Amino acid sequence: MYKYILKRLLLAIPTLFGAAVLVFLLLRMVPGDVCEVRLAGSGLYADPAEIELCREQLGLNEPMLAQFWAFISGYFTWDLGNSMWTGKPITYEIGLRFQLSLQVAIMATLVAIAIAIPLGIISAVKQDTWIDYVVRAFSIAGIAIPSFWLGIMIILGLLISTQYFFGDPWMPPIDYVSPFEDPWRNMSQLIWPAVATGYRYSAVATRMTRSALLEVLREDYVRTARSKGLMERVIINRHALKNALLPVVTIIAIEFAFLIGGLVVTEQVFNLNGLGKLFVEAVDAQDFNLTQQLVMLVVLIFVLTNLVVDIFYAWLDPRIRYS
Amino acid sequence: MSTPQATIEFEDIELPKKPFLARLWDLSKRQPLGAFGLIVVIGMVLMAVFANVVSPYHPERADFVNMLAAPNADYWLGTDAFGRDILTRIIYGARTALFVGFACAFVGATGGLVLGVASAFFGGIFDLIVQRIVDVIMAFPLIILALAVVATLGTGTENVIIAITIPFIPQCARVVRSNALAIREIPYVDAARALGFSDTRIILRHMVPNVMAPYLIMLTAFVGQAILLEASLSYLGMGVQEPTPAWGLMLQGGAEEFAESAPWVPIFPGLAITLAVFGFNLFGDAVRDLLDPKLRNR
Amino acid sequence: MRRFSPKLAAAAVLGCAVGLGVGGPASAQERGGILNFVVAGKIPSYDGHQETTFAVIHPLAPLYSLLIRVNPENPQSPTDFVCDLCEGDVPKGEKGGTEFTFKIRQGVKFADGTPLTSADIKATYDKIIFPPEGVPSARKAFFRMVESVEAPDPTTVVFKLKFPSGAFMPAVANPYNWIYSKKDLDTHGYEWHKKNINGSGPFIFVQEQPGSFLEAKRNPNYHHPGQPYLDGYKAIQAPKMAVRLQAIRGDRAAIEFRGFPPKARDDLVAALGDKITVQESDWNCALFATPNQKREPFNDPRIRQALTLPLDRWGGSKYLSEIAIVKTVGGIVFPNHPLAASKQELQQIAGYWPDLKKSQARAKALLEQAGHPGLKFELNNRGVDQPYKVVGTWLIDQWARAGMNVTQRVQPTPPFYATLRKKKDFDVSLDFNCQSVVNPIADITKFLGSAGNNYGSYEDQVLEDTYDQLLRTGDEAGQRKLIRQFEKRALDEMAHMAITLWWYKINPHRSYVKGWKIAPSHYLNQQLDNIWLDKSLM
Secondary structure, three states: OHHHHHHHHHHHHHHHHHHHHHHHHHHHHOOOOHHHHHHHOOOOOOOHHHHHHHHHHHOOOOOHHHHHHHHHHHHHHOOOOEOOOOOOEHHHHHHHHHHHHHHHHHHHHHHHHHHHHHHHHHHHHOOOOHHHHHHHHHHHHHHHOOHHHHHHHHHHHHHHHHHHHHOOOOOOOOOOOOOOOOHHHHHHHHHHHHHHHHHHHHHHHHHHHHHHHHHHHOOHHHHHHHHOOOOHHHHHHHHHHHHHHHHHHHHHHHHHHHHHHHOHHHHHHHOOOOHHHHHHHHHHOOOHHHHHHHHHHHHHHHHHHHHHHHHHHHHHOHHHHOO | OOOOOOOOOOOOOOOOOOOHHHHHHHHHHHOHHHHHHHHHHHHHHHHHHOHHHHOOOOOOOOOHHHOOOOOOOOOOOOEOOOOOEHHHHHHHHHHHHHHHHHHHHHHHHHHHHHHHHHHHHHOHHHHHHHHHHHHHHHHOOHHHHHHHHHHHHOOOHHHHHHHHHHHHHHHHHHHHHHHHHHHHOOHHHHHHHHOOOOHHHHHHHHHHHHOHHHHHHHHHHHHHHHHHHHHHHHHOOOOOOOOOOOHHHHHHHHHHHOOOOOOHHHHHHHHHHHHHHHHHHHHHHHHHHHHOHHHHOO | OOOOOHHHHHHHHHHHHHHHHOOOOOOOOOOOOEEEEEEOOOOOOOOOOOOOOHHHHHHHHHHOOOOEEEOOOOOOOOOOEEEOOEOOOOOOOEOOOOEEEEEEOOOOEOOOOOEOOHHHHHHHHHHHHOOOOOOOOOOHHHHOOEEEEEEEEOOEEEEEEOOOOOOHHHHHOOOOOOOOOHHHHHHHOOOHHHOOOOOOOOEEEEEEEOOOEEEEEEOOOOOOOOOOOOOEEEEEEOOOHHHHHHHHHOOOOOEEOOOOOHHHHHHHHHHHHHHEEEEEEEEEEEEEEEEOOOOOOOOOHHHHHHHHOOOOHHHHHHHHHHHOOEOOOOOOOOOOOOOOOOHHHHOOOOOOOOOHHHHHHHHHHHHHHHOOOOOEEEEEEEOOHHHHHHHHHHHHHHHHOOOOEEEEEEEOHHHHHHHHHHHOOOOEEEEEEEOOOOOHHHHHHHHOOOOOOOOOOOOOHHHHHHHHHHHHOOOHHHHHHHHHHHHHHHHHHOOOOEEEEEEEEEEEEEOOEEOOOOOOOOOOOOOOOOOEEOHHHO
16 A cells, blocks of 8 residues: 555656646746836836846846756745745745635535535436436536636626615625634625536536436445335435445545636636636736746645545555556 | 147348437437537537528628617627627637637547557556656646747637647546556457457557547537637637637627626627537537446446 | 716716715815725835836825825826925926926924935935946936936935936926835845835835735825825725726725726716716827838838828727727827827828828728738737727728738737837737826837837937937927927828827726826826715715
8 A cells, every 4th residue: 555655656756847847848938028017017118228137136037947946946945936026935925825715615615515416416316307407407507607707797796686676786895804804704705706616616526426326326236225125215325325425525626626726717707816816917927936836836736636536546446556 | 759849930020210310309308408419519510610601790890880789680689899790700609619619629539549548558658658748737727838829829719729629638538548448458458469469450449449438428528618718718818819709709808898888798609608518518418328338228 | 188977077066065065164175084996906016116017006106205296186287296295396497407406395204203304315316316236227217317316405405417308307206206215225225115115105004915905094194284184095906807897886996096998987887877976088108000110011111101091090089989998089299288289280190181081092002002902911919908909909900991901919918028029020019108297208209210119120310310309499389390290200201100099098986085186197196195085975
């Protein structure tokens, strides 16, 4: 078992290194740099000498290998560098947004689970009836609707309906407070993107629940239980569900990894100060340092989640360990 | 004394083959959602192919007198900020959507198929390296890839396709590989090798047919995903550019500014995207249900 | 130029009547309240001397003071400068306009209690004009005429110029010239202000949640008596226009200082009626179509004329202004400035002729003559909706009507700049000229081939000579004549760049925000010290 874990850990290293090289190169393939954007971005006159000075100070004129070394060596000294736009440490910039992104990810996952599991069970049990069709249509609609469109419609809906019913339009707060400081205000801002995102992610989990449960319900031991005369409900709860939930949990775990830093569009629409918004701002401004670290963070979370899932499966199914 | 022969002779009864349409109808009754999806898909394809016949106007015709006109007799779905007919742009947008969708799906899925099968078949170091590359690309945020593609190659439909296809290949490769790995362990492949069959023959005649099911499933799933990704990239400004008619682009320009004063501008492209993705997903689901052997014997 | 609709004007009058009626004193300003506003950009560093984005001005300018500034009661005037830290009138200059003496107020304090003297002003302007090696100063080039800055006694600052220049005063009034404390610069160095704030402005920094908001509270020791009226403000970051719009509608923010597109204004007015007040003005910004004269056939002036002729500016002004933040047809000088061309003068210039059909025909004829009928090329554009993409799409449509076949290459901001400024590998590019303080004689240097912000890659000695003459001309009539000459050559004869339309600033805000007056640039008049909130309208 330990050999398996060690092997997987070792394999993660080239993945991370590959990602670092890829992001480093891709960013520098894009013409333009943060100094141009900072000093000439508003259309005002910009002194070319000042732009050069800015480049010097940020190390943008160094040779590529030197810049790459500065990037990589930061991991050994735990110095992730400073954002090229604000000059503040990147750990500080990311740490701030991480809290919000984490909260939204957790809330969205809870919403997704609350929708997916009951719906998936109903859909599987009542397979091929009109209930099944409605549930499947509902969940596919969740994937089909563009997320930013849904978000804009939600906010607009809130504004129009509150004005209609209460006379004054209301919209969620656009600045973040921690849930420990002001839970009510925090919730009133984050519940909407959580629901919008959760609905979309429930689609995948619903279908997975449905198909996993369907498979399990065909297994021999379930047939045995049926022939013993057990009630359907007992069969599902005591025997089928546990085994069906395994792939569902896997999917949810992997999707959760995507939610951190992956909600680029949703955060733009709801004006959430999270990692996705930071991402877009960093890319817009050509802030190499910040973009690189964000990408590495996202890749790291993805790799770790996959690792945990793989180890879990290997623990469950010994055959995998020896392949 | 001889025992009576207990043979029953049966006539060869030939069951008449049902006509194709009748069989299709049977299938639709079993899979109503899938049938609906198929209708949507066929409708979109027809719309795209016959766009210039069906549309009332030219998609880039700007009518500055009628900017942001509400749906009326002349412009059934209204006009956008430049006075261009929205119905026409949606019809032509189907071309872009389907072009992007099919191209990305086909190249992505096929690329993934080739990579996955090769990786499973050859194994060893090759497999190890390919899997690492697959890991990296799958973990990588699409926006960075898209930005790099757009910045080096420029914007435009072809480059959007490239940007979207890149994450599809590893997704498909991974699924195909795990299916192909299962095949590799089956004894008859060893037997085939022992008999001296060439690698190519084994791959083509044994592995590929068995991964056809997941390949087709991913293919149909990718079309819907590609259409959505194009919309998202356009929203972020990296997708197809003006004045090409594309649903994502129409949504980006109209969704924010005119959500209230001219709601037809964002609503109809949004509906078009939703309907298209809906249709392709339902159709893909039906394909999967039909192809999945475990679900077949009910 | 401010424009009220009759309905809104009535509402404004009503609002004043209510305010006065509630037993108010002669000045109706009320004290108290927090102003929430939204900002479209992310704050880079806190050092205004090094930055050029408005995302630094809107949240941070109220924390500092300037030596002189645009008059907050009359910001539309390009020449009305008033003292902020100085006393009395803005000096007119002695010794032939080469020496300016400012009297500094007494009793001003920085937020940390340090008294402000002329030494601080000298130290600040030394940092801006003569920064030490390696210290960036974004507007150093504006002060080329300054010889030295002296502080002979604690209440006097003297600027000595190498030569008289009409561009000096507007440079001093630049809204980024925040006055720093000499003590801070001496003890902490020149990088300290990037992350730290210590100013003498109407407000004092409270906190920033990066990416989210910045908070400030009233400075009780502010040197303008009675001000600021607000208890404080909160600048909330919101990059998407839809969010900013919704924020004002949902009263999460009261105002946004940059501007909204026309439809957004219409949305707000339709939804909220007289709870919204709209202020509008011309904006000191214009987009150009700049051909790359290092590329065939754009080195041929006939081709360049064919680019500017078919643009229906007069018509476009009407319909584009309904969907984009552009409006006024103008020449090289900010519209309605005394030096700007009159309508008759404009209509003499190619591309501004009143007869559109004639212009289109002439464009086609010129293309034929030059051997390129149906010219095909690519327009380099920036991936920003307002007004870049809108104007770009419009340009392509207009050029199509003259038989040209143009495609757009839209890029995100950084590669767009790289193409325009560094690589210069474009056929025709969308270009811009945006300034803060309106200063036509300085602003039109954009058209000189020798200018640092000219991307057309050409040399035009006639233009350079005309400009030289202009610099030396003191009387307005003479300046006008030379500017017309300059304009004709740049836009018509040589058609170096095609000006599209001047931008239009539209600021709808909640009616309870009073005292803020719109300026022709979103960098000006942002210290917020004369803003107050009318509680009765909240």
